[in-house]
Amino acid sequence: MNVMVTDPVQQGADDGRISDEVILKVDNISLSFGGVKAIQNVSFDVKRGEVRAIIGPNGAGKTSMLNCINGFYHPQQGTITYKGTARKQMKPHIAATQGIARTFQNVALFRGMSTLDNIMSGRTLKMKANLFWQMLRTGPAENEEIEHRKFVEKIIDFLEIQDIRRTPVGRLPYGLQKRVELGRALTMEPTLLLLDEPMAGMNLEEKRDMSRFIIDANEQLGTTVALIEHDMGVVMDLSDRVLVLDHGQMIADGTPDEVQANQAVIDAYLGVAHE
Amino acid sequence: MFYREVGDLKTTYRSDQQVLTITQERYAIFALLAFMYAVVPFIADDFWLNTVIIPALIFSLAALGLNILVGYAGLISLGTGGFMGVGAYACYKLTTIFPDVNIVFHILASGFFAAAVGVLFGLPSLRIKGFYLAVATLASQFFLEWAFGRIAWLYNYNDSGAIDAVNRSLGGFALTEPYGDTKFQYLVTLTIVVFLTLIAINILRGRFGRSWMAIRDMDIAAELIGIRLLPSKLLAFAISSYYCGVAGAMLVFLSLGSAEVESFDILNASFPVLFMVIIGGLGSIIGSFLGAGFIVVLPIIISTVPRFFEIDINSATVEHFRFMIVGALIIFFLIVEPAGLARLWQITREKLRLWPFPN
Numbered sequence: 001m002n003v004m005v006t007d008p009v010q011q012g013a014d015d016g017r018i019s020d021e022v023i024l025k026v027d028n029i030s031l032s033f034g035g036v037k038a039i040q041n042v043s044f045d046v047k048r049g050e051v052r053a054i055i056g057p058n059g060a061g062k063t064s065m066l067n068c069i070n071g072f073y074h075p076q077q078g079t080i081t082y083k084g085t086a087r088k089q090m091k092p093h094i095a096a097t098q099g100i101a102r103t104f105q106n107v108a109l110f111r112g113m114s115t116l117d118n119i120m121s122g123r124t125l126k127m128k129a130n131l132f133w134q135m136l137r138t139g140p141a142e143n144e145e146i147e148h149r150k151f152v153e154k155i156i157d158f159l160e161i162q163d164i165r166r167t168p169v170g171r172l173p174y175g176l177q178k179r180v181e182l183g184r185a186l187t188m189e190p191t192l193l194l195l196d197e198p199m200a201g202m203n204l205e206e207k208r209d210m211s212r213f214i215i216d217a218n219e220q221l222g223t224t225v226a227l228i229e230h231d232m233g234v235v236m237d238l239s240d241r242v243l244v245l246d247h248g249q250m251i252a253d254g255t256p257d258e259v260q261a262n263q264a265v266i267d268a269y270l271g272v273a274h275e
Numbered sequence: 276m277f278y279r280e281v282g283d284l285k286t287t288y289r290s291d292q293q294v295l296t297i298t299q300e301r302y303a304i305f306a307l308l309a310f311m312y313a314v315v316p317f318i319a320d321d322f323w324l325n326t327v328i329i330p331a332l333i334f335s336l337a338a339l340g341l342n343i344l345v346g347y348a349g350l351i352s353l354g355t356g357g358f359m360g361v362g363a364y365a366c367y368k369l370t371t372i373f374p375d376v377n378i379v380f381h382i383l384a385s386g387f388f389a390a391a392v393g394v395l396f397g398l399p400s401l402r403i404k405g406f407y408l409a410v411a412t413l414a415s416q417f418f419l420e421w422a423f424g425r426i427a428w429l430y431n432y433n434d435s436g437a438i439d440a441v442n443r444s445l446g447g448f449a450l451t452e453p454y455g456d457t458k459f460q461y462l463v464t465l466t467i468v469v470f471l472t473l474i475a476i477n478i479l480r481g482r483f484g485r486s487w488m489a490i491r492d493m494d495i496a497a498e499l500i501g502i503r504l505l506p507s508k509l510l511a512f513a514i515s516s517y518y519c520g521v522a523g524a525m526l527v528f529l530s531l532g533s534a535e536v537e538s539f540d541i542l543n544a545s546f547p548v549l550f551m552v553i554i555g556g557l558g559s560i561i562g563s564f565l566g567a568g569f570i571v572v573l574p575i576i577i578s579t580v581p582r583f584f585e586i587d588i589n590s591a592t593v594e595h596f597r598f599m600i601v602g603a604l605i606i607f608f609l610i611v612e613p614a615g616l617a618r619l620w621q622i623t624r625e626k627l628r629l630w631p632f633p634n
């Protein structure tokens with residue numbers, strides 16, 4: 001079951017990464033599309049510094065939950081409190097300005113752009129030089145481009161994708177695309193990183209690399225992570241707490257060990273074909 | 276082989292981010308510019324300058340403008356002719372109201388009027404995309420054509436109902452068509468085009484260019500990294516229309532001399548410029564030039580090649596052939612190679628970049 005090569009006690013144990021501050025609190029969220037109830041009365045929270053997993057069978061409402069958190073979907077009921085501010089709705093670009101970054105279940109990269117440009121685009125919000133300087137490409141425009149390039153190169157080194165810098169991402173294999181997408185999200189220096197099945201469709205080796213990047217982002221960069229993942233081994237190793245959804249309802253919430261022992265979870269999820 | 280990247284290492288991000296990172300390419304562009312400035316005026320006669328080179332340069336600018344919108348920001352427009360017309364009529368009004376202000380200044384200023392109109396007609400782009408946006412911009416085209424033909428104030432109540440020739444000079448020399456010297460018009464056209472192309476390159480490789488491409492490729496993800504769709508799209512419309520407007524003004528004052536509504540209608544402006552972009556290459560600056568050159572030169576080739584083989588060909592046949600060839604190429608490029616002529620250049624370039632290593 002274990003796919004991790006990292007020290008097995010490292011995650012899960014409270015090693016001072018996790019603060020008591022609740023950075024995200026979801027209260028009684030309900031979301032439906034016509035007759036389809038995607039999410040029904042779900043509540044949970046995420047503490048600053050932790051890795052929070054959301055699991056559940058296909059169609060359980062996991063992606064919809066992330067979409068509510070960063071403003072793509074507007075739940076009909078309930079509130080979401082992020083960094084102390086409660087709200088019913090928010091716009092995606094505002095979520096971005098407040099430090100929420102995201103990757104998608106089906107890679108959502110900018111296919112016509114190179115790896116470098118994709119990751120550079122993650123710095124958009126931090127770039128300020130106005131159109132005048134952009135037209136001349138000197139002074140502030142050039143300086144800030146270089147300054148952000150330096151940061152982007154650190155991310156490129158971190159993700160070990162130096163050799164595909166100039167490659168249009170559309171030509172990259174799937175596993176690398178997922179890595180570039182993580183790079184674009186990390187480049188935003190997010191407070192809260194939402195990952196939607198970051199390891200779907202990857203082989204063992206790729207999963208191991210991706211797990212390492214997520215752990216490093218969490219430990220070294222201090223990023224709070226909420227991730228959806230199907231591979232139970234990965235979930236058990238990476239996450240501090242696990243939320244389990246089924247048919248839009250919350251059926252369990254707790255540490256990996258608690259969740260794994262929960263009968264409702266075993267019935268709904270672990271028992272079925274996923275492992 | 277002298278053209279290569281291997282061994283041409285960049286040691287700073289500044290040099291790695293230049294417009295042309297490959298040393299040889301930089302020299303090639305300088306050589307081309309030197310050729311355009313110092314050699315072309317002496318080897319090209321007035322016929323070539325008037326019917327091929329100047330129109331090709333002006334349409335390159337319009338194609339570049341449309342390419343910013345279609346190729347980079349992914350927003351389709353059939354209103355190019357209308358935006359070019361706004362530039363032309365604005366320039367005509369400006370230069371008749373302020374005859375003492377230099378015509379080149381007016382040409383550059385007229386683009387701002389086109390930009391404003393472009394933003395106005397770009398507003399629906401937040402809600403609609405693709406086919407529906409094409410129809411909306413087509414509506415703007417019809418509206419503008421109507422305005423150019425019916426609002427007599429725009430053409431100063433001339434009996435001809437059109438923009439008539441005005442005599443304006445630059446630095447003491449007559450410039451505008453038909454009063455100015457063709458070589459002089461060429462040099463001024465070239466300078467404006469080079470200047471505005473440099474600015475476009477700069478904008479496109481900075482954060483605005485990246486934002487447009489991001490919206491083009493995946494608007495949901497673009498929003499998610501903090502790009503606001505409406506302002507970005509409107510900026511694309513503004514800058515694109517600015518370029519089209521300046522091209523329209525140049526077309527009247529540096530090439531045609533006088534102009535009427537037809538000069539800016541769908542068949543004479545909107546479609547040809549769109550074809551230039553598609554054939555040249557969506558999202559490519561070089562492609563805008565290749566496409567414009569191709570579309571402008573094509574009818575001349577069709578009419579001269581048969582004559583070379585002493586086959587009689589009348590002008591109606593030339594038109595038919597032109598439509599057939601352009602039509603076939605559009606279909607070819609749309610289906611097989613959306614990156615257009617520019618892609619052919621790119622493939623060669625990629626091979627050369629790695630030289631001497633194979634692959």
Ligand SMILES: Nc1ncnc2c1ncn2[C@@H]1O[C@H](COP(=O)(O)OP(=O)(O)O)[C@@H](O)[C@H]1O
Binds near residue numbers: 033038057060061065
């Ligand atoms: N945009 C949408 N329109 C209609 N139904 C949707 C939409 N997004 C999700 N759903 C529905 O909501 C339910 C939960 O979907 P999703 O959140 O994608 O599940 P998961 O990510 O857990 O597999 C599914 O029944 C799905 O069909």
Ligand SMILES: [Mg+2]
Binds near residue numbers: 062063064105
């Ligand atoms: Mg999902």
